[in-house]
Amino acid sequence: MAVSAAQRFARIATAERPSDARVLMKRAIVLGASMAGLMAARVLSEHADEVLVIERDPTEASTSPRPGVPQGSQVHALLPAGNTQLDRWFPDFTAEALAAGATNPDPEAIRNYVNGDLRPLPPGGSLGISLVSTRPFLESLVRRRTLAIGNIKLVHGRADGIEFTGDRAGAVRYQPTGEGAELVTEAADLIVDATGRSSRLSDWLKAAGWPQPPMRRMPIKLNYASALFKQDPDISDIGISIAQNQPGSGQPPRQGGVLAVEGDRWLVLVAGYADDRPTRDLEDFRKRCRDDFPPAFGQIADHGELIGEVVTYHQADSRRRDYDQLERIPAGLIVAGDAVASFNPVYGQGMTSAALHASCLSAYLRSDPPLDEPARAYFDDVRVVVDAAWQVSTFADLALPHVHGPYPRGYRLVKAISGLVFQAAAGDPHVNVQFNRVTTMLDHPSALARPQTLLRALRWKLLPSTA
Numbered sequence: 291m292a293v294s295a296a297q298r299f300a301r302i303a304t305a306e307r308p309s310d311a312r313v314l315m316k317r318a319i320v321l322g323a324s325m326a327g328l329m330a331a332r333v334l335s336e337h338a339d340e341v342l343v344i345e346r347d348p349t350e351a352s353t354s355p356r357p358g359v360p361q362g363s364q365v366h367a368l369l370p371a372g373n374t375q376l377d378r379w380f381p382d383f384t385a386e387a388l389a390a391g392a393t394n395p396d397p398e399a400i401r402n403y404v405n406g407d408l409r410p411l412p413p414g415g416s417l418g419i420s421l422v423s424t425r426p427f428l429e430s431l432v433r434r435r436t437l438a439i440g441n442i443k444l445v446h447g448r449a450d451g452i453e454f455t456g457d458r459a460g461a462v463r464y465q466p467t468g469e470g471a472e473l474v475t476e477a478a479d480l481i482v483d484a485t486g487r488s489s490r491l492s493d494w495l496k497a498a499g500w501p502q503p504p505m506r507r508m509p510i511k512l513n514y515a516s517a518l519f520k521q522d523p524d525i526s527d528i529g530i531s532i533a534q535n536q537p538g539s540g541q542p543p544r545q546g547g548v549l550a551v552e553g554d555r556w557l558v559l560v561a562g563y564a565d566d567r568p569t570r571d572l573e574d575f576r577k578r579c580r581d582d583f584p585p586a587f588g589q590i591a592d593h594g595e596l597i598g599e600v601v602t603y604h605q606a607d608s609r610r611r612d613y614d615q616l617e618r619i620p621a622g623l624i625v626a627g628d629a630v631a632s633f634n635p636v637y638g639q640g641m642t643s644a645a646l647h648a649s650c651l652s653a654y655l656r657s658d659p660p661l662d663e664p665a666r667a668y669f670d671d672v673r674v675v676v677d678a679a680w681q682v683s684t685f686a687d688l689a690l691p692h693v694h695g696p697y698p699r700g701y702r703l704v705k706a707i708s709g710l711v712f713q714a715a716a717g718d719p720h721v722n723v724q725f726n727r728v729t730t731m732l733d734h735p736s737a738l739a740r741p742q743t744l745l746r747a748l749r750w751k752l753l754p755s756t757a
């Protein structure tokens with residue numbers, strides 16, 4: 291029987307720890323030690339005698355932003371589905387992160403505003419936990435747990451290319467960090483590219499005579515600015531506040547966020563699109579907090595003690611590389627995380643996608659695949675995860691006034707369904723839970739079109755008093 295995308299997504303997003311891992315290879319190499327690379331290394335540690343991770347940046351003991359992850363100073367929310375995967379691969383991860391300073395705010399300290407109106411939260415506990423911290427702090431915990439595994443080794447250097455032998459990727463060339471170090475070639479049975487959005491794998495494939503994956507882009511022109519403030523209960527009791535002014539609301543489409551992060555700090559975000567660019571100027575930051583978002587934003591920005599500086603970031607597009615579409619792809623090659631797809635960050639899907647790609651890798655390796663053939667089953671599963679995130683983010687982005695496509699097939703129908711469900715989520719608890727399960731990647735977007743959800747959403751629209 292054919293398995294639907296929703297069923298495959300549910301299997302990938304499972305919380306269950308696999309019990310059937312088998313060693314299939316001598317050595318795996320992972321390029322990049324950020325969220326995708328570390329999670330992939332964790333999975334590979336059960337299937338390879340040795341896992342070598344190659345990372346360009348110095349990373350030891352760092353909980354600060356680093357050059358290879360330039361977005362690290364910006365607000366990063368971990369979605370519940372990502373939290374589930376972290377606990378799946380690193381038992382007690384959540385407890386450890388909370389003990390180290392991450393927060394998990396009480397429901398009373400969480401507020402979600404749309405066009406200035408407070409939206410109801412899904413009933414308590416229905417979405418699971420979601421750790422709140424800065425991005426470098428979360429990554430440092432994942433790194434510590436990953437590198438504590440005996441057969442994983444991290445080396446510092448810049449990956450410079452892949453060597454192909456016949457129909458397979460067989461070795462990595464890298465330049466070790468340090469003056470005068472010579473280029474090194476390391477052989478591997480499996481190579482994972484987790485070098486992020488700017489991955490050069492496509493160029494390396496082309497240079498070696500392989501086809502390049504088709505690249506799809508959605509121009510979003512997103513502008514972020516974030517700043518840290520010392521927490522002060524006399525100013526606000528906010529644990530998480532998210533606020534958005536939607537297109538068509540009469541306001542410019544803008545996003546704001548306040549997160550209570552480790553070290554008794556608030557990380558505050560303001561974001562706009564196209565020519566609407568928050569600057570590094572503190573007065574501009576404060577004005578946006580005061581004028582665009584609920585009062586707590588302005589109170590924190592005006593009266594909170596600033597730590598460091600306002601930091602800005604621009605992301606031109608969401609992009610995906612469809613490796614599953616390639617007619618020819620070398621054996622022994624895996625691509626994970628932003629190197630496959632990166633989305634408009636306001637939806638917080640990136641780290642969770644990376645964690646779900648690790649789950650796809652685990653499923654692939656547990657299927658006892660022939661490693662001398664391309665990892666098609668892996669790329670097919672990754673497509674399900676990418677499609678799910680892409681659908682949620684790009685459908686919302688297509689409503690932005692400066693975004694004019696590309697429009698996917700079925701756009702009008704999906705837009706109508708998601709618009710109906712979004713409105714009904716403000717009043718119907720069942721629809722609210724389902725909507726939030728999809729936006730937090732616990733469920734595949736097709737769950738919004740289930741008859742029970744659609745009927746309840748329609749009933750709410752026609753007879754709002756019955757919800």
Ligand SMILES: Cc1cc2nc3c(=O)[nH]c(=O)nc-3n(C[C@H](O)[C@H](O)[C@H](O)COP(=O)(O)OP(=O)(O)OC[C@H]3O[C@@H](n4cnc5c(N)ncnc54)[C@H](O)[C@@H]3O)c2cc1C
Pocket residue numbers: 321322323324325326327344345346347357358359361364365366367368369447448449450484485486487514603605626627628629632635636637638639640641642644
């Ligand atoms: C402004 C902004 C806000 C975001 N907010 C969120 C959020 O709220 N929630 C969320 O889940 N996601 C968010 N994201 C997305 C998230 O940052 C990424 O999805 C996530 O970091 C992807 O991890 P990755 O490991 O695939 O790639 P990256 O984090 O980009 O890491 C790539 C790694 O590869 C290394 N590397 C690169 N080239 C080489 C080389 N040649 N040799 C060796 N190493 C190399 C780099 O140093 C780096 O360590 C946001 C992104 C942006 C831009």
